[in-house]
Amino acid sequence: MHYTLIGTPVSLYTGKVRGYLRWKNVPFTERLSTREVYKADILPRVGWPVIPVVIHEDGSPHGKTLQDTSDIIDYVEAREPGPSIYPDTPRQRFAALVLELFGDEWLVIPAMHYRWAYNRAFAQQEFGATSHPHLAPEEQFAAAEKAVGFFSGSITGLGVNPDSIAAIETAYEDFLTVFEAHLGAHDCLFGSRPSIGDYGLLGPLYAHLLRDPKSGELMRRLAPRVAAWAERCHAPQHSLTGNFLAKDDIPPGVMELLHRFAAQHWPVLRDTAAALAAWAADKQAGTEVPRILGFHKARIGHGDSAVETDRAIIPFPLWMLQGVTDYRDSLTGAARLAVSELLRSMGAADLDAFTLPVRLERRHFKLALAAETAA
Numbered sequence: 001m002h003y004t005l006i007g008t009p010v011s012l013y014t015g016k017v018r019g020y021l022r023w024k025n026v027p028f029t030e031r032l033s034t035r036e037v038y039k040a041d042i043l044p045r046v047g048w049p050v051i052p053v054v055i056h057e058d059g060s061p062h063g064k065t066l067q068d069t070s071d072i073i074d075y076v077e078a079r080e081p082g083p084s085i086y087p088d089t090p091r092q093r094f095a096a097l098v099l100e101l102f103g104d105e106w107l108v109i110p111a112m113h114y115r116w117a118y119n120r121a122f123a124q125q126e127f128g129a130t131s132h133p134h135l136a137p138e139e140q141f142a143a144a145e146k147a148v149g150f151f152s153g154s155i156t157g158l159g160v161n162p163d164s165i166a167a168i169e170t171a172y173e174d175f176l177t178v179f180e181a182h183l184g185a186h187d188c189l190f191g192s193r194p195s196i197g198d199y200g201l202l203g204p205l206y207a208h209l210l211r212d213p214k215s216g217e218l219m220r221r222l223a224p225r226v227a228a229w230a231e232r233c234h235a236p237q238h239s240l241t242g243n244f245l246a247k248d249d250i251p252p253g254v255m256e257l258l259h260r261f262a263a264q265h266w267p268v269l270r271d272t273a274a275a276l277a278a279w280a281a282d283k284q285a286g287t288e289v290p291r292i293l294g295f296h297k298a299r300i301g302h303g304d305s306a307v308e309t310d311r312a313i314i315p316f317p318l319w320m321l322q323g324v325t326d327y328r329d330s331l332t333g334a335a336r337l338a339v340s341e342l343l344r345s346m347g348a349a350d351l352d353a354f355t356l357p358v359r360l361e362r363r364h365f366k367l368a369l370a371a372e373t374a375a
Contacts, residue, residue, distance in 0.1 A: 002027050002028065002029065002056075002057045003021065003026060003027065003028035003029075003054055003055070003056050003057070003076070004028065004029050004030075004031055004054065004055040004057070004063075005017060005018060005021065005028050005029070005030045005031070005052060005053075005054050006030075006031045006032075006033050006037060006041060006042060006051060006052060006053040006054070006055070007030065007032075007033055007051045007052035007053070008032060008033050008051065008126075008130040009126065009130075009207070009211070010123060010126040010127060010130060010207065010211075011033075011051055011052065011207060012108065012111060012203040012204055012207045012208055013051070013052055013069050013104075013203050013207075014051055014052040014207065015202060015203050015206045015207030015211075015234060016069050016104075016199050016200070016202050016203035016207075017052050017054065017069050017072050017073070018030070018052075018234065019194075019199060019202050019206065019233050019234040019235070019236075020073055020076075020085065020199050021076070022234070022235060022236060022239060023085070023194060023233070023236050023239045023240065024076060024077075024080055024082065024085075024239070024240070025082065025239040025240050026076060026080050028054075032130055032133060033051045033052075033053075033130060034130065034131060034132070034133055035131050035132065041053070041055075045062075045065040046065065046067050046365045047364060047365060047366075048365070048366070050067060050365070052067070052069065052072070053065065053066070053067050054066040054067075054072045054075075056075070067365045068362065068365070069104070069199075069203070070100070070104075070320060070323065071362065073085070073196065073199065082240045083193065083240055083241075083242075085193070085194055085195050085196050085198075085199065086195070086196055087190060087195060087244045087248075088244075089244070089248035090248065090331055090335040090336075090338050090339050091248045091250055091338050091339060091342050092190050092195070092244055092245070092248055092249075092250065093327065094324070094327060094328060094339045094342065095189075095190075095197065095250055095254060095258060095342065096189065096190065096195040096196045096197035096198075097196065097197070097323060097324045097327055098197070098258060098261055098324055099189065099195075099197030099198075099200055099201060099254075099257060099258070099261070100196045100197050100199065100200030100201075100320070101200065101261075101265075101317065101320045101321060101323075101324060102200065102201075102257070102260075102261045102265055103197070103199075103200030103201035103202070103203060103204060103205075104200050104203060104204075104317075104320060105265070105314075105316070105317035105320060106261070106264065106265040106268075107172075107175070107201065107203075107204040107205070108158065108204055109158050109159065109160065109168055109300065110168055110169070110171070110172035110175075110204070110209065111203075111204035111205075111207075111208035111209055112151075112154075112155045112158055112160065112208070113155060113158075113160045113165065113168050113169075114172075114208065114209055114212065114214070114215035114218075115208050115212055115215070116151070116152040116155055117165070118212070118214035118215060119212035119213060119214050119215060120148070120152065122212055122213055122214075123148065123212065124141055124144045124145070124148045125137065125140065125141050125144070127144035127147050127148055127151075128140030128141050128142070128143050128144035131143060131144060131147070132144075156310075157292065157311070157312035157314070158311065158312070159298055159300045159309050159310070159311035159312075161309060161310070163307060163309055164300050164301070164307050164309045166305070166307075167300055167301030167302075167305050167306055167307045168300060168301065170301060170302060170305040171260075171264065171300070171301045171302035171305070171306070172209075173222060174260075174302045174303075175257070175260065175302075176219065176222050176223040176226055177222075177223070178253055178256045178257060178260070179201075179223065179225075179226050179229075179253065179257065180222070180223040180224075180225050180226050181253055182251060182252075182253025182254065182256075182257075183225035183226060183228075183229050183253075184225060185251065185253070186245075186251060186253075187229070187232075187242065188229070188233070188242070189201075189251075189254055189257075190244045190245050190249075190250075190251070190254070191242065191243050191244045191245040192241070192242035192243055193241070193242030193243055193244055194233050194236075194242070195244070198229075198233055199233070202230060202233045202234060205219075205226065205230045206230040206231070206233070206234045210227055210230045210231070248338070250342065255345065255346060258342075258346035258348075259346055259347055260302065261346070261348070262346050262347035262348035262351075263302070263303075263347060264299075264300070264301070264302065264306075266348050266351060267298075267299065268298050268299075268311070269317060269318065269321055270350075270354075271296055271298070271313070272293075272313050272314065272315060272317065272318055273318060273321075273354075273356055273357055274357075275293045275294065275296065275313045275315075276289070276293065276315050276318060276356070276357060276358060277357030277358065279293050280357065280358045280369055283369055284369070285369050285370065285371045285372070286363065286368055286369060286371070287368060287369045288363075288366050288367070288368050289315050289360065289366075289367040289368060289369065290315070291314070291315075291316070292312045292313060292314060292315075293313040293314075293315055294312075294313050295310050295311065295312055295313060296310075296311060296313050297309070297310065297311075298310075298311035315360075315367065316367055318356060318360060319360050319362070319367055321356070322356055322359070322360055325351075325354065325355065325356065328352075339352075340352050358370070359372050
C-alpha cells in the first residue's frame with residue numbers, strides 16, 4: 001500500500017510528516033504542491049488550499065485522503081508495522097504529546113518571525129519555485145509576491161510585532177540552549193528513538209529555522225547538536241531503530257522544555273478555551289469553528305523578557321490539546337497519578353483537571369463542534 005505526500009520543502013508541516021514517513025520506513029512518493037496540483041488534487045479532495053496532504057492507495061477507487069500532520073501520523077501508526085513513535089509509558093507519552101503541541105503551535109512563532117524578518121528573499125524564491133516550477137527563477141520570484149505578502153502579513157496574528165520581537169528571539173535562543181544541553185546526553189527527547197514530540201519540534205526547527213539560511217546559520221552557531229538532530233530526524237540513516245528510556249524516565253532537559261510549555265503556551269491555551277466557550281454557547285453541533293475568534297492580550301517570551309502583546313485567538317491548538325487531555329483521561333490508577341505528578345512538577349497543575357468547554361472534531365478537513373456539544 002503506497003502513500004503519496006503532497007507538499008513542499010519550504011513547508012513547516014510537510015517537513016514534520018516527511019521526517020516521520022522516512023523513519024517509519026513506509027513506501028511513499030512526494031509530489032510538489034504546484035498550482036496545478038492544488039487545482040487537480042488538493043482542492044477536489046480537501047476543499048481548501050492546504051498542505052501537507054497524504055493520499056493512501058488503500059485499494060479504494062480514489063485512495064484515502066489525509067490532511068493534518070497528527071491525523072496523518074496516527075493513521076500510518078495504526079496501519080504500518082514496526083516500532084512506534086508513541087512511548088508505551090504514561091509520563092513519556094503524555095510529555096511527548098505536550099511537546100508535539102508546543103512544537104506545532106508555539107514554536108511556529110519564532111519559525112515565522114525568523115523566516116520573514118531574516119529569510120524573506122530565500123523564502124519567496126522557494127515559494128515561486130514550488131508554485132511555478134517551469135518558470136525562470138526571476139519569474140518564479142515575481143510570481144510568489146502575492147503569496148509571500150499574505151504569509152508574511154499573517155505573523156501579526158501570532159503576536160509578532162516590533163514590541164515583541166526581542167522577547168521572541170530571547171525565548172527562542174533560550175529554547176535552543178536547553179535543547180542543545182539535553183542532546184548532549186540523548187539522541188532524541190526520550191532516548192535514542194524519535195517520539196511524536198520530536199516530530200512536533202522538527203517541523204519548525206527543520207523546515208524553517210534550520211533550512212532557511214540566516215536562521216540556519218544562527219542554529220548551527222548556537223546549537224550545533226540541535227541542527228544535527230533536525231537533520232537526523234528529517235533524513236535518518238537508520239530508520240525504525242532506537243529505544244525510549246527505561247522506567248518512564250523524563251530527562252532533566254525535557255522537564256525544562258515542559259516548564260517552558262507551562263509558562264509560555266499553556267496560559268494562551270486557557271484563554272483560547274475561554275473564548276471558544278463564549279463563541280460556542282449558542283452554536284449547534286457540526287458548526288465549523290472559525291480560524292480566528294478575535295484578539296486578546298497574550299504574554300510572549302521567556303521569564304523577565306516576556307512581553308504582553310495583541311495576538312489572534314486561534315482555536316486549532318485546542319484540537320491538539322484535546323488529544324493531550326483525552327490521553328490523560330484514558331489513564332487510571334498509578335499511571336494517572338504519575339501524570340498528575342508530572343503536571344505539578346512542570347508547573348501546570350491546573351491542566352490536571354482541565355477539560356475543554358466543548359468537544360471538537362475534524363469534519364471535512366476543518367475544525368467543527370462535535371455532536372455532543374449540541375446546544
